[in-house]
Amino acid sequence: MAFVRLCRTLKHSSRLLPQNVTPKNLLPCSAVMRLQHFRDASLSSEYAVAEDSYPTRIGNSEPLPRFDPVIWTNKDIPTSGPLTTEQLNEYEQKGYLVIEKLFTEEELEPVLTEVHRTMKEIEDGIPEGEDPTITDTNFFSTEPSTKTLRSIFAPHQHMRSIMNLSRNKKLISRVQQILADDVYIHQSRINFHQAFIGTGHNWHNDFEIFHSEDGMPRMRALSGVVMLSKNTAQNGSLMVVPGSHHEFVPSPQPTPPDQLGQSSKAKIVYGAPNESVFTELADKYGIDYCTGDVGSLLLFDVNLLHGNHSNLSPWHRINYFSVYNALSNKLMKPYSAPWDMRPEHMGSRDPNWVKPIEPSDTL
Numbered sequence: 001m002a003f004v005r006l007c008r009t010l011k012h013s014s015r016l017l018p019q020n021v022t023p024k025n026l027l028p029c030s031a032v033m034r035l036q037h038f039r040d041a042s043l044s045s046e047y048a049v050a051e052d053s054y055p056t057r058i059g060n061s062e063p064l065p066r067f068d069p070v071i072w073t074n075k076d077i078p079t080s081g082p083l084t085t086e087q088l089n090e091y092e093q094k095g096y097l098v099i100e101k102l103f104t105e106e107e108l109e110p111v112l113t114e115v116h117r118t119m120k121e122i123e124d125g126i127p128e129g130e131d132p133t134i135t136d137t138n139f140f141s142t143e144p145s146t147k148t149l150r151s152i153f154a155p156h157q158h159m160r161s162i163m164n165l166s167r168n169k170k171l172i173s174r175v176q177q178i179l180a181d182d183v184y185i186h187q188s189r190i191n192f193h194q195a196f197i198g199t200g201h202n203w204h205n206d207f208e209i210f211h212s213e214d215g216m217p218r219m220r221a222l223s224g225v226v227m228l229s230k231n232t233a234q235n236g237s238l239m240v241v242p243g244s245h246h247e248f249v250p251s252p253q254p255t256p257p258d259q260l261g262q263s264s265k266a267k268i269v270y271g272a273p274n275e276s277v278f279t280e281l282a283d284k285y286g287i288d289y290c291t292g293d294v295g296s297l298l299l300f301d302v303n304l305l306h307g308n309h310s311n312l313s314p315w316h317r318i319n320y321f322s323v324y325n326a327l328s329n330k331l332m333k334p335y336s337a338p339w340d341m342r343p344e345h346m347g348s349r350d351p352n353w354v355k356p357i358e359p360s361d362t363l
Contacts, residue, residue, distance in 0.1 A: 056212050056250035057336040061274035063247040063281070068219040070095070070245065070301060072326070074180035081177030082170075091178065095245035096290060096300035102170055103226065103295035107363045111161040112228060115190060115318065118159060123147050134260055136343045143199055149192045150199075154345035156188040156322065157353065161363075166322045169359040171224055174299065179220055181326035182356035186210065186221060186348055188322045190228075193236045198311035200236060203278055205244070206323065207303040208251055209271045212336035213259065214347035216302075219245075220326040225290075225298040228318040233289045236311040238298065238319075241278075243285040244305040249273045255337045260346070273305070281305065327356060 053067055070092045073079060083091075091097040122140055126132060126147045133141045140152045155162040165171070166185060175183055187210075192198070206223065210216040231237035251271050259270055273281075290298050300306065302323070311317060331349055333340065344350050 052335050053218075054207070054211055054248045054250070055335075056208055056248075057252070057254050057270065058250075059252050060250050061252040061277050063249050063277065066219065066246050066248055066303065071178055072180040072220060077176070077180050077182075079177060079180050081173050083174055083177050088178070091299065091301075094240075094242035094288075095304040096240050096242065096288075096298065098290055098292050099174075099297045099299070101293055101295045102297040103165075103168075103363075105294055108165075108226075108228060108295055110363065111165055111320070114159050114161040115228065115320075118152065118155075119149050119192065122152070123149055134343075134346070136260075139345055143194070143197055146197065148194055148197050151192065152190045154188055154348075155190050155320070156185055157345075162188070162190070162320060164360065164362045165226060165320065167357050167360045168363060169361055171226070171297065171322075172324075172357055172359040174297070175222060175224055175324045178222060178299070179324065179326045181220065181328050183324040183326055184348065184354050184357060186214075186216070186323045186325040186331075187346060188320070191319050191321060193308070193311045193317040193319075195235070195311060195314050195316050198236060198317070200309040200311075201307050202272055203241075203305055203307040204251075204271050204273070205249060205303050205305050208249065210302065210323075210347065212251075212255060212271070213334050214342055215332040215334045216325065216329065216347075217332055218326075218329050219301070219303050220329040221302040222324055223298075223300050223302065224322045224324060225300070226320045227292050227294060227296045227298070228320055229316055230293055231291050231296070231317055231319070232313075232315070233291065234313040235315045235317040236308045236313075237292075237317065238290040238300075238306055238308050240288050240290060240300060241281055241285045241305040242288050244281050245301040245303040247281070248303060249277060249281065249305065257338050259337070260342065278305070324357075327354075330354060 054064065071088055087097055131142065131145055132138060134153060139154060141150045142148055143150050156166040166188060207219050252274055253270050255270050292298065331347060341347065341349060348354055
């Protein structure tokens with residue numbers, strides 16, 4: 001029950017100002033630009049303006065060119081690592097990479113034990129008739145009108161085994177090889193796609209959401225997904241549009257004030273691509289299922305279109321997601337949202353967490 005009480009009493013932290021934002025860091029764009037201003041009085045006017053190279057939620061729906069690399073380089077940080085040239089090429093071309101059985105079932109045993117214990121604590125602690133969703137102070141959401149857990153956010157901050165997993169050297173070394181920078185966790189979550197009842201997530205790309213709602217300026221981020229159960233097409237494994245990360249797909253509709261609860265509970269509407277645009281991209285690139293056994297790692301680009309369908313099978317699917325962001329890409333003011341920031345468990349700004357992850361062998 002301690003985790004449940006924590007979920008209900010979380011207070012998000014004070015805002016962290018971005019570092020190293022200078023005119024030479026700003027990315028020029030031939031598309032429409034909008035100037036964004038920080039409200040922080042302490043921020044000098046010299047650094048108070050940021051160009052929006054990826055405008056979205058202003059009525060536009062046609063794909064825009066991507067200006068950022070997929071595989072990053074940094075003269076100050078070695079880019080060697082465990083990923084082979086072939087794997088890096090596959091990631092750059094498709095926008096994702098599955099590494100089978102990177103972690104053994106024995107290594108993940110403490111993770112699964114804590115995940116199942118926490119799941120039971122949360123589900124048992126939900127009062128009758130309550131339909132929890134993500135709020136400023138609530139960490140988790142359930143399947144609509146049920147006590148069946150759908151997602152827990154920010155588990156790396158509150159669950160010891162998840163904290164260890166998210167910092168593990170086998171994971172971090174591959175992330176840094178792609179992003180070529182020190183990294184921190186922008187957002188983490190455990191997704192439960194439970195048998196018979198697990199509802200899907202409709203098509204979206206994370207960068208569109210993180211950019212518009214959190215103020216992530218560039219595409220220097222990726223998701224690392226550790227499969228805590230077998231992922232199959234039948235139990236609703238992630239589907240991706242390979243190659244779609246080379247184009248930025250904006251969402252046409254403006255962000256509503258109650259977006260947080262809606263998007264974490266039910267179908268994503270604000271942040272989803274136009275259906276005709278998506279159809280053209282799917283016809284162009286195709287759709288892949290990202291399947292794998294327990295312990296497999298899925299890496300996918302922050303701008304890759306993805307989604308999944310409902311789990312009608314009798315087999316549960318549980319995954320741990322970490323969105324790793326480059327330290328040089330810290331959040332600014334949201335580009336297309338009616339708020340200054342989302343809660344800490346949705347987009348991290350707390351300096352206690354927005355700092356370089358020190359890789360560890362501990363699990």
